[in-house]
Amino acid sequence: MAACAFRRSIASQLSKVLDLPPENLIKSISAVPVSKKRHVADFQLSVASIEEGSSSDCLVQDLQLRAQKLAEKHKEALTQALGTGRSDYWRTTQCFEERLKLWKSQLKCDAVVSEISTGPGTVNFTINRELLAKTVLQQVLKDGTEYGTKSELFSTVPKQRAVIEFSSPNIAKKFHIGHLRSTIIGNFIANLKVALGHEVTRINYLGDWGMQFGLLGVGFQQFGDKEKLKSRPLQHLFEVYVQINRAAADENTKRLAKDFFRKLEEHDEQALSLWKEFRGFSIKEYTQVYKRLGVHFDEYSGESFYREKSREVLKMLEDKGLLQKTTKGTGVVDLSEKKDLSSFSTVIRSDGTSLYITRDLAAAIDRMNKYKWDTMIYVTDRNQSSHFQHLFQILKLMGYDWAERCQHVSFGLVQGMKTRKGEVIFLEDVLDEVRSRMLENMASAKTTKEVEDPVDTAEKVGLAALIVQDFRGLLSSDYQFSWDRALQSRGDTGVFLQYTHARLHSLEQMHGNEPVTDINVACLQEPDAISVLQHLLRYDEVLYRSSQDLQPKHIVSYLLTLSHLAAVAHRTLPVKGSTPALAQARLCLFQAARSVLANGMKLLGITPVIRM
Incomplete structure (x- = not known):
């Protein structure tokens, strides 16, 4: 992985300064989100993340002790820098930034890292720009659909x-x-x-x-x-x-x-x-x-x-002394701490018929056996x-x-979902409605390309609109559905993801549709090209975060940002009319962006379209 190679190099340097194993630092070195307003470094070490990510209190204490020793070593220099009357300042948590500067002073730029700086609670690292372009593009195009999934971030996560x-x-x-x-x-x-x-x-x-x-x-x-x-x-x-x-x-x-x-x-x-x-x-x-x-x-x-296995469950509950009969004749399991039936679950009706939870118990046991x-x-x-x-x-x-x-x-619940016929009840009505609306939008849009099967394309784009609107927030939250918001072609929508993918695919087709391998990375030093490369670096972290909390919003947010960055780059970094070397390099950048965009969309359950 491109990001992994850079993290390992940075961790190797940091481990010598902090006297910690490099593997303990890997997950604390994160790619920096792209900013429209200012130049940002590529990676940063957050001390807070070392402490949060540690499963060992000893590691945290060890890190703090080493930082304290380093500050102690430079106490005299700090006291002079801070002025008289401030000699105890180095002992306080307010001295944190000075400690970071001390760490920075121990680090050196090399063939990988071209610049080191500090921020609030962080040490920041900028990667050699040509190495960044070469490594990221080679890795994306080499790994294809597996880009991001082979990351070192998953090395401690067992396959299940x-x-x-x-x-x-x-x-x-x-x-x-x-x-x-x-x-x-x-x-x-x-x-x-x-x-x-x-x-x-x-x-x-x-x-x-x-x-x-x-x-x-x-x-x-x-x-x-x-x-x-x-x-x-x-x-x-x-x-x-x-x-x-x-x-x-x-x-x-x-x-x-x-x-x-x-x-x-x-x-x-x-x-x-x-x-x-x-x-x-x-x-x-x-x-x-x-x-x-x-x-x-x-x-x-x-x-x-x-229905039969649930009877076996009831027998097991009875044998373990967990099944109790109420005065009404129902069978219950006491779930209260004091065993006073202040909390219980009914597992059989008074007439002997089974309940949903009884069958769920049987299903869980059967699935473990199977x-x-x-x-x-x-x-x-x-x-x-x-x-x-x-x-x-x-x-x-x-x-x-x-x-x-x-x-x-x-x-949570979806609120306000209505078709033109009124309040919606059935999913088919929603799928028909979104397909119908997309067909209308495609027919009226000036940028619409001629497609072989417009109904199928409208269905895929419409489904993307539904999925992205659903996945943008926390799953546990209710949200208000809006047809107008979901079907916008230029906002943070599934339609925009599909449009971006189709546009980048069209660009590849116009220029031969062949994988580009031999490129001059010196041609990819413009700020808009660097922004796309920096964002591609973050993909494995986004996958890791979603794998931890099972929330799709991280991937949705990442793909929308990627689409916006690619749209800007498409305007400012033309392929057509450029010199062969420049055209090849830019085409490779757009291929990589489209590949990662397609990978992420498929994870969300969206089928990328190639024309719309």
């Missing part, structure tokens, strides 16, 4: 088996817009982990069991139409569900629904046959939606898979946080230490 459960719509219902976030967030996490070399299993855990199917079964018996079920299954089932819910306040309807679900649990042939029809139609329609989203799964599972995973991630909205806290707590009480390695990635 990860199971990721996401999307998980309820069958017999059209794909609700509420499941969009789970789908694209889970897909991003899976993409990122695969790119970093982890073994990932993507599971779609369908909501295909439970009392709602008792209600739907009764509803279909009363309002269902076999012909409508065949022609437009999920739309018809949705209509049936709405009708039966209106009648659900009636006690007789509630009783019939409970009876139908009990029949399902008891394997009644007629009830199961109807349920299998609902499930089959649902998966067929969901597959079409996932195809549009560019999402795939390794396993389609569901609550129904664990996949021997190192981490299991559930991607659902934050309203289910309490459910997952209970799930993990019960697994621990059952003696499964691996429950500590389960994680719930929660997210």
